[in-house]
Amino acid sequence: MFRRWIVATWRQVWGPAMSLLQPVIWIVLFGQVYTALGSLPVFADGGYIAYLVPGILMMTVLYSGAWAGTGYIDDMNSGVMDQLLSAPISRSAIITGQLLQQLVINVLQSAIVLGIGALAGARYPGGVVGILFALVAATLLATVFCCASTAVALITRNQVALIGLSQMIVLPATFLSTTMMPAALLPDWVQAVARWNPMTWAVELARTGLDGTLFNGSADAGLLLAQGGALLGLAALAFAWTLRAIRGYQRSL
Amino acid sequence: MSAAAIEAENITKTYRTGRHRSIEALRGLSFEVPAGSVFGLLGPNGAGKSTTTKILTTLSLPSSGTARVTGADVVRDAATVRTRIGYVSQGASTDPLLTVRENLELAARLRGMPRSEAARRATRLVDEFGLRENVDRAAGKLSGGTRRRLDVATALVHAPRVLFLDEPTTGLDPESRAAMWGEIRRLAGQESLTVVLTTHYLEEADRLADRIMIVDHGTKVVEGTPASSRRRSPETGCASSSSNRMPNARAVLPHPCWACARCSSRSRGRRPCSSHAPTTARPRSARSSRRSMRRGSP
Numbered sequence: 001m002f003r004r005w006i007v008a009t010w011r012q013v014w015g016p017a018m019s020l021l022q023p024v025i026w027i028v029l030f031g032q033v034y035t036a037l038g039s040l041p042v043f044a045d046g047g048y049i050a051y052l053v054p055g056i057l058m059m060t061v062l063y064s065g066a067w068a069g070t071g072y073i074d075d076m077n078s079g080v081m082d083q084l085l086s087a088p089i090s091r092s093a094i095i096t097g098q099l100l101q102q103l104v105i106n107v108l109q110s111a112i113v114l115g116i117g118a119l120a121g122a123r124y125p126g127g128v129v130g131i132l133f134a135l136v137a138a139t140l141l142a143t144v145f146c147c148a149s150t151a152v153a154l155i156t157r158n159q160v161a162l163i164g165l166s167q168m169i170v171l172p173a174t175f176l177s178t179t180m181m182p183a184a185l186l187p188d189w190v191q192a193v194a195r196w197n198p199m200t201w202a203v204e205l206a207r208t209g210l211d212g213t214l215f216n217g218s219a220d221a222g223l224l225l226a227q228g229g230a231l232l233g234l235a236a237l238a239f240a241w242t243l244r245a246i247r248g249y250q251r252s253l
Numbered sequence: 254m255s256a257a258a259i260e261a262e263n264i265t266k267t268y269r270t271g272r273h274r275s276i277e278a279l280r281g282l283s284f285e286v287p288a289g290s291v292f293g294l295l296g297p298n299g300a301g302k303s304t305t306t307k308i309l310t311t312l313s314l315p316s317s318g319t320a321r322v323t324g325a326d327v328v329r330d331a332a333t334v335r336t337r338i339g340y341v342s343q344g345a346s347t348d349p350l351l352t353v354r355e356n357l358e359l360a361a362r363l364r365g366m367p368r369s370e371a372a373r374r375a376t377r378l379v380d381e382f383g384l385r386e387n388v389d390r391a392a393g394k395l396s397g398g399t400r401r402r403l404d405v406a407t408a409l410v411h412a413p414r415v416l417f418l419d420e421p422t423t424g425l426d427p428e429s430r431a432a433m434w435g436e437i438r439r440l441a442g443q444e445s446l447t448v449v450l451t452t453h454y455l456e457e458a459d460r461l462a463d464r465i466m467i468v469d470h471g472t473k474v475v476e477g478t479p480a481s482s483r484r485r486s487p488e489t490g491c492a493s494s495s496s497n498r499m500p501n502a503r504a505v506l507p508h509p510c511w512a513c514a515r516c517s518s519r520s521r522g523r524r525p526c527s528s529h530a531p532t533t534a535r536p537r538s539a540r541s542s543r544r545s546m547r548r549g550s551p
Contacts, residue, residue: 004359008350011391079344083407086310087363088335252268253313 001089001097005071009105016064016105023060023113027052027120030180042182050124053117054134054206055179058199060113061106061138062173065145066166068102069153076157076249085253091246095239099146106142110135114210125212133209140231141202147238154245173199198234201227258415258447259286259309264318266304266471278304280471281318286464288323288414291441291448293458293465293479301471302451303343306419309449310340323414336364339408339416343423346404349393353384353403356392357410364411371410378406382436398429405436416440419451437461 009016031049038047075081084094114124114131124130153162174180176190177199183191194200205227208214214224266279279301286292296302307313309322311331319326325333340346347356354375361371379388382402387395392403401421408416418437422430438461440446452458458465459479466476 001363004348004351007355008348011350077344078349079342079346080348082307082312082342082344083340083346083360084363085312086335086338086340087360088332088365089363250312251314253307 001084001093002100005098005101006104008071009101015067016109019060019064020109020112022063023056024116026056026059027116030056031120034180040185042184047121049117049120050122050211051182051207052180053114053120053122054210055177055203056117057110057113057134057138057206058141058203059174059179060109061142061202062145062170062199064106064109065102065142066149066170068098068146069149069151069162070159071098072150072153073157073159073162076154081249082253085250091250092243095147095150095242095246098150099143099239099242102146103139103142106146107135107139110138124210126208126210126215127212130209130212130214133214134206137202137205137209137228137231140228140235141198143235144198144231144238147235147242151238151242151245154242154249157249173197177203179203198231201231205231256288257285258288258290259284259292259320259322259449261285261305261309261320262318264305264308264315264320266301266308266313267316278471279308279315282468282471282473283318284466284473284476286447286449288447289445290463291437291450291461293462294449294451294468295453295455295458295465296468296474297453300468302453302468303419304471305468306340306417306449306451310338310417311335312340336411337414339411339413341401341404341408341416341418341421343419345392345400347392347400347407350391352391353379353388353395356403356407360407360410366411374410378410382406396429397425398432401425401429401433402436405433405440409440414445415447415449417449417451420453421450422452422454422457434461 030052034048037043043051072081126133149162149166152165156162176193177197178194179199183194186194205224208219208224213219262283263281264279265277265281268276268278270276282301282305294302294305304313308315309320309327311327311334314328321327322334323337325337327334348359351359357375357378358371361374362368366374379385382405384399384403384406387399392400395403405418405421422433425433434457437448437450441448441461450458450461462479464477465479467474
């Protein structure tokens with residue numbers, strides 16, 4: 001199943017390629033518009049671009065993940081899904097195959113975004129281990145959103161509904177988090193929401209890895225552990241939801 | 254092994270369409286399909302043909318009743334059933350982005366074949382189904398008839414005991430349809446393979462099937478060999494309206510004269526011949542019969 005999705009992605013490589021154009025635009029756009037913020041003491045030595053890159057990394061993950069379900073809608077409409085469900089393979093294998101493909105693409109995209117960030121002037125004092133830590137955080141967030149998108153696709157079976165719902169979630173999830181602004185600069189109610197936003201958890205984990213605060217003891221280890229654990233738990237729940245959705249889909253046939 | 258490849262006993266299927274609403278797609282359907290035969294499952298749209306196929310291919314669960322495919326229960330032993338069947342769904346069953354060879358190899362790998370065995374089997378089916386010149390083309394770029402041949406080849410990749418073909422010729426041009434009939438006839442010659450052919454063309458079932466069953470509103474209307482299921486009129490070769498079984502069958506078919514392989518081509522599918530005219534073909538309902546009796550008319 002994994003190979004099938006990888007080959008399909010290779011044949012439609014413009015999709016992932018176009019999704020890489022978005023982070024370039026965001027880094028240039030937000031980096032330039034908010035460049036003056038870099039002088040604020042809250043951004044420390046790295047300036048705003050170093051603060052922004054982990055946020056853009058997670059935005060890329062979020063937007064790619066939100067589209068993950070569209071492949072299933074194509075399969076349901078074409079009859080390929082019926083073939084898969086009548087084959088002697090487990091329902092979880094059907095889900096896992098596509099999820100793995102999404103995660104592999106996601107890691108490649110994330111690495112490229114970090115490269116683009118470096119070209120834009122961001123530095124990663126956390127080194128290779130910090131970068132790997134950021135990629136793990138991105139993978140956890142990707143799992144959550146890929147699974148959620150797949151579950152919604154299997155439940156609604158409608159491309160328009162999936163895209164509409166994704167767009168409704170993606171922007172608020174981005175702006176009600178610390179993707180672009182530190183919590184201290186956000187209004188109180190946004191801070192309250194951001195604290196429970198998985199996007200914030202992933203961004204903060206990646207940020208502490210990339211800026212090295214994870215390793216020099218200046219980051220709140222307890223909070224990071226809680227955020228990492230919560231992301232892991234959410235990813236497991238989202239995967240379970242997807243399995244439930246595919247079984248529900250089959251029951252409805 | 255059971256002599257019957259498929260045994261269905263009193264299967265029902267109810268779909269909930271709302272909080273207090275439901276549709277009965279199957280209402281106690283029972284039938285048997287002898288091993289090694291071609292079984293035609295006929296009926297108009299919404300009759301329950303596809304629902305029956307979905308239950309037998311383990312895609313869908315029956316609401317009640319039991320069904321066994323090659324002796325394995327479709328509910329309790331679905332995993333075994335899946336290893337023994339091939340299924341060609343109504344739409345295209347193959348990935349449009351993968352090539353002919355990749356689709357065949359994927360189907361083989363999904364059924365647990367090692368990579369080398371999958372490649373060998375794919376090569377054999379490519380030759381068998383005349384797909385050689387398209388072997389490296391994406392399935393989505395094939396013509397309708399060739400794509401359908403690939404669908405059938407993919408369903409046969411693991412040498413199943415039962416092949417389900419759900420409306421395999423719908424949407425094909427006459428030439429492609431004839432080619433598909435040729436493929437089905439060739440498959441029917443293989444003693445080890447049982448073919449369940451879902452169609453709404455009686456002519457198709459008549460030409461290909463050893464036995465047919467016509468369903469409507471989820472119930473069996475008629476079952477038997479094509480010959481035994483109808484009596485032909487000597488003039489036209491059409492099913493006679495005096496037959497005590499075929500009128501019911503014709504009443505459920507969308508184009509009565511498509512039911513007849515021997516009508517003149519002028520009338521086929523366009524103008525029903527006299528014995529297929531809806532007024533004589535459609536059976537009287539019990540209510541209209543009672544009304545006639547009150548009037549004293551026959």
